[in-house]
Amino acid sequence: MTSSRTKPSIGWLPLALIAITVALFFATGMLYVTQTRNRSLMTQTIRSSGWVAYQAELEYVKADSALAVAAIAPNADALAAAELRLEILRSRLPLLYNSDEGRVLRDVIDLEKPVHAAETLLDGLMDRLPAISPTDPGAAETLLAIQKDMAPIGTTLKRILMESVAYNQEIFRRERALAEAPGMVPLLLLFVSGTCLALVLLLQSRRDRLRLDAIVAAQKTVIAMEENLRAIIEAMPACMIVINPQDDSVSFVNSAASALVNLPLDHAEWRRLVHAAFQAAIDSSGDRWGMLNMSYARISGDITSLRGSLCRVIWEGRPQLLLVMVDVSRVRRAELQVMQAAKLATLGEMATAIAHELNQPLAVIRMAVANANRLLTQIEGGELVAGKLDRISAQVDRAKRITDQVRRYGRMPSEENEPFPLRHAVDLAMSFVADHYRSANIRLALEADIAADTLVMGEQTMFEQVIVNLLVNARDAFESSGVRTARSVVVRVRVHEDEAVIEVEDNAGGIAEEVMPRLFEPFSTTKPTEKGTGLGLSIARSVIRDMHGTIGAENVAGGARFVIALPLRHAARNAA
Numbered sequence: 001m002t003s004s005r006t007k008p009s010i011g012w013l014p015l016a017l018i019a020i021t022v023a024l025f026f027a028t029g030m031l032y033v034t035q036t037r038n039r040s041l042m043t044q045t046i047r048s049s050g051w052v053a054y055q056a057e058l059e060y061v062k063a064d065s066a067l068a069v070a071a072i073a074p075n076a077d078a079l080a081a082a083e084l085r086l087e088i089l090r091s092r093l094p095l096l097y098n099s100d101e102g103r104v105l106r107d108v109i110d111l112e113k114p115v116h117a118a119e120t121l122l123d124g125l126m127d128r129l130p131a132i133s134p135t136d137p138g139a140a141e142t143l144l145a146i147q148k149d150m151a152p153i154g155t156t157l158k159r160i161l162m163e164s165v166a167y168n169q170e171i172f173r174r175e176r177a178l179a180e181a182p183g184m185v186p187l188l189l190l191f192v193s194g195t196c197l198a199l200v201l202l203l204q205s206r207r208d209r210l211r212l213d214a215i216v217a218a219q220k221t222v223i224a225m226e227e228n229l230r231a232i233i234e235a236m237p238a239c240m241i242v243i244n245p246q247d248d249s250v251s252f253v254n255s256a257a258s259a260l261v262n263l264p265l266d267h268a269e270w271r272r273l274v275h276a277a278f279q280a281a282i283d284s285s286g287d288r289w290g291m292l293n294m295s296y297a298r299i300s301g302d303i304t305s306l307r308g309s310l311c312r313v314i315w316e317g318r319p320q321l322l323l324v325m326v327d328v329s330r331v332r333r334a335e336l337q338v339m340q341a342a343k344l345a346t347l348g349e350m351a352t353a354i355a356h357e358l359n360q361p362l363a364v365i366r367m368a369v370a371n372a373n374r375l376l377t378q379i380e381g382g383e384l385v386a387g388k389l390d391r392i393s394a395q396v397d398r399a400k401r402i403t404d405q406v407r408r409y410g411r412m413p414s415e416e417n418e419p420f421p422l423r424h425a426v427d428l429a430m431s432f433v434a435d436h437y438r439s440a441n442i443r444l445a446l447e448a449d450i451a452a453d454t455l456v457m458g459e460q461t462m463f464e465q466v467i468v469n470l471l472v473n474a475r476d477a478f479e480s481s482g483v484r485t486a487r488s489v490v491v492r493v494r495v496h497e498d499e500a501v502i503e504v505e506d507n508a509g510g511i512a513e514e515v516m517p518r519l520f521e522p523f524s525t526t527k528p529t530e531k532g533t534g535l536g537l538s539i540a541r542s543v544i545r546d547m548h549g550t551i552g553a554e555n556v557a558g559g560a561r562f563v564i565a566l567p568l569r570h571a572a573r574n575a576a
């Protein structure tokens with residue numbers, strides 16, 4: 001299973017938006033603070049600038065008054081007062097363009113030149129004042145002349161004051177307007193930044209919700225997949241073992257694996273199995289991943305052939321190892337049995353060929369015996385030898401019968417279905433094993449309650465083979481069970497309703513319990529591999545089935561009984 005991982009995309013856009021919003025927010029705040037401070041400073045300065053113009057105008061009025069007072073009654077004190085006033089006025093004039101407040105005025109009112117002219121004029125007037133003597137009769141007139149000459153300064157200062165007042169009024173108007181609609185730009189910026197922030201939060205929350213939904217859906221899918229996988233693994237007939245590679249402990253096994261070892265997971269037996277599998281999985285290059293074939297000795301002592309593979313998996317979120325193994329013991333056994341069956345088939349072919357070849361010499365011997373017999377009749381006292389020759393002839397006949405049976409037995413079955421006499425076929429099959437039974441000290445009896453011409457339909461040779469197989473199995477059962485005395489096999493043949501029933505019953509101890517459920521399946525055998533193939537009863541069942549009959553087996557007191565039921569010829573024809 002391959003997994004494609006999509007790299008989560010970094011949300012650069014929201015981050016950038018957040019950064020921009022925060023920057024805008026701070027910028028707005030700072031702008032607002034700076035603007036407010038500047039405005040208040042400016043307002044103060046402008047207000048002060050009006051004050052400077054007003055002060056200058058005031059000093060002018062005072063100086064003008066001082067000159068008028070001195071002109072009415074010229075005396076030393078009045079002159080000194082007028083001179084002081086002119087000096088104070090002179091000191092005020094530079095403030096109009098040189099102070100902070102004056103610089104504000106200078107930018108909006110054309111004052112520098114007129115003020116310089118006023119200064120020059122005032123300097124000239126101040127020079128004239130000390131020359132006046134209080135006792136001089138023209139002092140009053142001189143003072144009035146100076147007052148008159150000073151009038152342009154008053155006009156200039158008045159103009160400046162008026163313009164400054166007008167400017168201040170404009171500023172006040174604007175301030176009021178601003179106060180009514182405070183900080184449009186900062187407000188706008190605040191609005192933009194707030195909108196950005198809201199957008200960002202909206203985007204982010206939407207994104208988070210989508211991501212959360214995707215994660216929840218993915219988690220559900222993963223959980224469902226894991227549950228499915230577990231169910232499949234549990235149901236698998238193969239043994240599946242999950243191993244923690246850190247310490248080679250077993251973290252999960254399915255039911256097939258539990259059945260194989262049949263011990264708790266923390267039992268050392270699991271570790272033994274795992275290490276054996278690791279060893280088996282190591283290939284020629286020393287790598288331990290791939291296919292494996294191994295034999296495993298269970299605690300019970302049974303040897304199991306296992307075939308499987310070892311691979312890496314992600315199990316419960318962690319990298320682990322998965323060992324998958326199939327019990328191939330039955331397949332291995334079947335392979336051996338097939339080989340054995342093939343060998344037996346070859347042997348059977350050889351036996352048939354030998355039987356065929358023996359026919360020729362047997363015929364020659366028979367002919368020679370007949371000739372010798374004929375010659376002996378002409379010789380006197382030849383009766384003794386003739387008796388011997390008769391015995392030779394009888395044995396030759398017997399040998400011929402045996403080879404005939406072997407040839408019949410080995411002959412390939414045809415697909416022809418012909419009626420044949422049941423009793424005769426049973427006789428032939430019994431005669432085929434008679435010698436073996438005699439040498440094994442087994443009594444073989446036939447209880448036939450059937451007419452000699454009772455017919456059944458089928459391939460006679462194959463039917464004989466079925467009976468022979470049952471008789472050979474019974475003989476083998478005596479060998480393996482160890483029953484030595486009163487060995488007996490009875491073959492019963494009778495007619496029941498429309499069927500012929502053939503029973504083969506022995507007292508050899510019965511059929512083993514473990515083989516009973518699969519008795520008629522191929523390769524079910526309790527015999528050692530070199531002796532049994534487990535094919536005999538399976539072939540018997542298919543032969544009987546081809547004859548439209550049935551075959552069954554049961555254990556009876558002291559032995560086994562096989563029962564075959566075949567339709568009689570009349571019934572068989574109907575069935576056909």
Ligand code: ADP
Nearest residue numbers: 473474477510511525526532533534535536537
């Ligand atoms: P095979 O003889 O090669 O084992 P069969 O199919 O003929 O194959 O027989 C299957 C098995 O059935 C035998 O291995 C034996 O265990 C059991 N069996 C058959 N006949 C008898 C019998 N008469 N008594 C006890 N067991 C029998």
